[in-house]
Amino acid sequence: MSREPRPDYGKLKLLVGGEWVESQSSELGQAFDPGKGAPLALVPFALPEEADRAVAAGQSAFEKWKDVSILERVKYLYKLKDALERNTDELATINTQNHGKTLEESLGELKRCVENVDVAIAAAYTLAKGDTLDQIAQGIDVSMSKEPLGVFTIVCPFNFPMMVPFWFIPYAIVLGNTIVVKPSELTPVPMQRVAELIKDEVGLPPGVVNIVHGGRHVVERLIANRDVKGVTFVGSTPVAKQIYRMAGEHGKRAIANGGAKNSVLVMPDADLDGSMSNLVSSFFGNTGQRCLAGANLISVGDVHDSLLSKFTKTALALKVGYGLESGVQMGPLVTEKARKRVSDYVETGLGEGAKPVSDGRGLKILEHPDGFYLGATILDQVTPDMRIAREEVFGPIASVISARTLDQAIEIINGSTNFGNMGCIYTSSGKSAREFRRRVDAGNIGVNIGVAAPSAYYPFGGRRDSFYGVLHAQIDTIEFFTDKKITISKW
Ligand code: NAD
Numbered sequence: 001m002s003r004e005p006r007p008d009y010g011k012l013k014l015l016v017g018g019e020w021v022e023s024q025s026s027e028l029g030q031a032f033d034p035g036k037g038a039p040l041a042l043v044p045f046a047l048p049e050e051a052d053r054a055v056a057a058g059q060s061a062f063e064k065w066k067d068v069s070i071l072e073r074v075k076y077l078y079k080l081k082d083a084l085e086r087n088t089d090e091l092a093t094i095n096t097q098n099h100g101k102t103l104e105e106s107l108g109e110l111k112r113c114v115e116n117v118d119v120a121i122a123a124a125y126t127l128a129k130g131d132t133l134d135q136i137a138q139g140i141d142v143s144m145s146k147e148p149l150g151v152f153t154i155v156c157p158f159n160f161p162m163m164v165p166f167w168f169i170p171y172a173i174v175l176g177n178t179i180v181v182k183p184s185e186l187t188p189v190p191m192q193r194v195a196e197l198i199k200d201e202v203g204l205p206p207g208v209v210n211i212v213h214g215g216r217h218v219v220e221r222l223i224a225n226r227d228v229k230g231v232t233f234v235g236s237t238p239v240a241k242q243i244y245r246m247a248g249e250h251g252k253r254a255i256a257n258g259g260a261k262n263s264v265l266v267m268p269d270a271d272l273d274g275s276m277s278n279l280v281s282s283f284f285g286n287t288g289q290r291c292l293a294g295a296n297l298i299s300v301g302d303v304h305d306s307l308l309s310k311f312t313k314t315a316l317a318l319k320v321g322y323g324l325e326s327g328v329q330m331g332p333l334v335t336e337k338a339r340k341r342v343s344d345y346v347e348t349g350l351g352e353g354a355k356p357v358s359d360g361r362g363l364k365i366l367e368h369p370d371g372f373y374l375g376a377t378i379l380d381q382v383t384p385d386m387r388i389a390r391e392e393v394f395g396p397i398a399s400v401i402s403a404r405t406l407d408q409a410i411e412i413i414n415g416s417t418n419f420g421n422m423g424c425i426y427t428s429s430g431k432s433a434r435e436f437r438r439r440v441d442a443g444n445i446g447v448n449i450g451v452a453a454p455s456a457y458y459p460f461g462g463r464r465d466s467f468y469g470v471l472h473a474q475i476d477t478i479e480f481f482t483d484k485k486i487t488i489s490k491w
Contacts, residue, residue, distance in 0.1 A: 017057030018206020037370030061207025148176030282450025342395030349388030420463030
């Protein structure tokens with residue numbers, strides 16, 4: 001299967017203790033195929049007792065899973081990798097269908113899932129080890145071992161329905177923990193299919209991976225559960241803040257990745273022609289719904305006019321449409337509500353005095369008149385104090401801000417928002433690049449790269465309001481999902 005996906009996935013079930021369970025909840029959400037604007041699946045908002053049952057299943061599985069040898073656990077990850085690779089086309093198709101991104105973008109997402117499984121396998125053989133120091137005193141030795149903790153809750157955003165869960169899943173389970181995953185209620189279908197594969201093809205013991213659906217209430221219930229040892233959250237800043245606070249109140253460890261407002265700076269000495277497709281895809285890839293998307297395009301010195309004309313020409317040449325159709329380079333927004341929110345921001349920007357270079361709000365895709373499409377939108381003469389420059393929009397909008405010098409541009413980046421996920425610079429000067437890298441207060445820096453996404457063997461996190469916590473996603477989770485035990489012995 002690749003191009004003919006199911007038109008409807010019905011009412012999703014919960015995966016609890018290895019069984020697919022029908023939720024008894026009467027509260028149902030609607031997941032869409034945003035490219036067609038058509039309903040795709042009904043999402044039950046799990047009842048409190050259903051969330052409790054998922055945690056209980058995780059807790060009971062943990063008692064045995066933690067004692068399975070790490071080499072046996074690694075074997076399951078090899079099977080998981082194999083299942084992802086054998087079903088890549090189907091998973092990518094479902095991902096595009098439910099999220100709207102292009103098939104190519106979904107295939108890229110799948111690659112990152114596999115990469116995280118690979119790195120979790122490697123880490124299990126290496127970083128999961130402890131260490132010892134003999135003879136700390138006469139006849140006394142000390143050793144440190146890393147132990148799993150128990151059940152973790154993985155709360156996911158809509159924009160990478162598979163990749164974000166995989167920043168955590170393989171690491172958590174290979175280290176001997178069990179998990180309850182809560183996919184986004186907007187894009188739960190891809191993880192549902194992954195969970196089917198985990199159950200049917202990977203054969204993990206029941207209860208090691210559980211899935212519940214819903215929103216705020218189910219997440220709060222999970223975090224409050226005594227048997228949940230920690231939570232990973234990826235989503236918007238207000239919720240990240242709330243989750244981090246709640247985890248603290250309940251004495252749980254937490255990783256909470258929040259929202260973003262990323263600046264991409266272009267110096268007069270940048271190779272504009274060589275960088276343009278990379279630069280444009282920073283703003284419009286994934287329809288701007290990436291935490292590492294460019295949002296503010298800062299032109300420095302006299303590069304403004306040539307930058308704007310090349311950027312606009314390349315952006316307007318992007319083919320917008322249904323993500324499963326060939327040649328399409330930009331899909332729709334995830335929901336009608338998201339399209340309205342982004343459109344409203346365009347209006348706000350214009351009201352604040354920004355000048356429209358291109359306005360994607362009128363875009364119609366004739367074959368899919370009900371899809372949630374919005375074309376590439378470019379606003380010029382944006383100033384750092386405008387809302388359009390400060391707030392996260394999460395859509396295909398580029399706000400062009402002019403700065404006189406690199407110093408002024410860095411000041412704008414650090415001062416106009418309190419987000420700190422990513423900053424990028426396009427330049428042919430090593431000195432400018434170095435200044436930028438050292439002074440921009442963001443967790444991820446791109447030099448002549450518009451999406452500075454860390455590979456799985458590096459941590460993925462931001463700074464300031466883009467991240468709350470200490471340890472980040474991906475490789476850092478080896479520490480997050482284990483506790484260090486010290487043994488001091490004398491024989
Ligand atoms: P969101 O915050 O609306 O939802 C994220 C998850 O939290 C969902 O599973 C949702 O059901 C749950 N949730 C929502 N409100 C809640 C509440 N009050 N209490 C508990 N749980 C709640 O985010 P979204 O719209 O799904 O995703 C887009 C956001 O995610 C953007 O802000 C984007 O920048 C951010 N994001 C950040 C990163 C990163 O690494 N920093 C990566 C991807 C996405």
